[in-house]
Amino acid sequence: MTIKTEGEFTLNRSSLSDQVASVIREQILTGRLKPGESVLQLDWAKRLGVSRMPVRDAIRRLCTEGVLVSTGSNSAKVASINPEEVYFAYEMSALALSFAARRAAAVATREEIAELEEIHERFRDAVNAGENGEAQKLNWLFHRAVTRASKSHQIRALLRVLSISVPLSVYGMIPEWPRHALDDHQRVLDAIKAKDSEGASKAMYEHVNAVSEPTVTGIVDRLSSQES
Numbered sequence: 001m002t003i004k005t006e007g008e009f010t011l012n013r014s015s016l017s018d019q020v021a022s023v024i025r026e027q028i029l030t031g032r033l034k035p036g037e038s039v040l041q042l043d044w045a046k047r048l049g050v051s052r053m054p055v056r057d058a059i060r061r062l063c064t065e066g067v068l069v070s071t072g073s074n075s076a077k078v079a080s081i082n083p084e085e086v087y088f089a090y091e092m093s094a095l096a097l098s099f100a101a102r103r104a105a106a107v108a109t110r111e112e113i114a115e116l117e118e119i120h121e122r123f124r125d126a127v128n129a130g131e132n133g134e135a136q137k138l139n140w141l142f143h144r145a146v147t148r149a150s151k152s153h154q155i156r157a158l159l160r161v162l163s164i165s166v167p168l169s170v171y172g173m174i175p176e177w178p179r180h181a182l183d184d185h186q187r188v189l190d191a192i193k194a195k196d197s198e199g200a201s202k203a204m205y206e207h208v209n210a211v212s213e214p215t216v217t218g219i220v221d222r223l224s225s226q227e228s
Contacts, residue, residue, distance in 0.1 A: 020048060021058035028067055029086070033078050041074040083216045090212035093162045096155055097143060098205035104149035105192045105200040112149040113193055119145055120185050127178040135178050142185055146192070146204070174214045181207065 024044065027033040041059060045052045052074075059076050062068040068076035104112070119142045126134040147156055184207035191199035 016050060017054040017057035017061070020044070020050065020054050021061050023048065024058060024062060025065075025067055028062075028078055028081070035078050035080045037078045038071070039068055039076045039078065086216050087212055089162060090209060090215070093159065094205045094208035094212075096158050096162060097146070097208050098201040100147045100150040100152065100155045100159070101188055101192065101204035102150075102197045102201035103152055103155070104146050105195050105197040107151055108149040108192055112145065113189075116142065116145050116149070116189055116192065120189055123185060124182055127182050132178060135181070139181055139185075142188075146188065149192070174211060177211065180210065184210075 024033070024039060033039070039059060039062075041052050041055050044055045044058075048055070056074070059068060059070075063070045063076055066079055069079050070076050108116075119138055123135060123138040123142060126132075126138055147159060150156075184203060187203035188200055188207065191197075191203055
């Protein structure tokens with residue numbers, strides 16, 4: 001069930017603290033919240049239209065991750081971002097997804113391939129229409145479908161852990177990304193359909209890893225402009 005908030009965000013009732021943590025983490029990793037800036041429990045509860053409990057749990061989790069530093073029972077501040085750690089997160093995600101694509105090429109069913117084709121068509125439509133937000137969502141859905149088609153619980157678990165360090169809205173920093181991603185997805189899909197495990201792995205790795213450098217550069221540039 002989806003709930004509308006009073007601000008600019010939309011949340012789901014399930015795993016509410018996870019979603020609050022995801023929103024705050026995204027703001028940090030994309031430079032909208034800068035190092036040293038306060039994150040107050042009451043302030044974020046109001047912004048998201050939720051009670052203080054899920055915000056409290058989210059702040060605790062982000063402190064454990066090292067994204068925030070606790071400054072009291074109801075507040076924290078944004079920790080300094082290490083660009084090398086963001087690079088590392090992308091590299092690990094690229095490797096895990098390349099393994100997923102390799103395995104999907106070997107074991108994906110006709111139904112799973114049909115799902116990938118359907119998502120890819122929707123992705124193409126979004127890119128052609130200039131709907132970048134929809135394209136980002138469909139990019140994620142494509143990756144998820146490839147991972148599910150791999151039928152590997154270990155890869156899925158690993159990607160869930162890695163995803164917390166990879167911001168979802170970075171593609172706004174890379175204007176040319178949608179067209180490149182469209183070509184990349186086609187290469188991954190063609191390789192999976194051809195049962196070309198090596199080709200699927202290579203295409204997926206290059207697709208994910210291609211955004212790491214411009215993403216980190218965008219984050220660093222944004223943080224530098226805020227500090228100047």
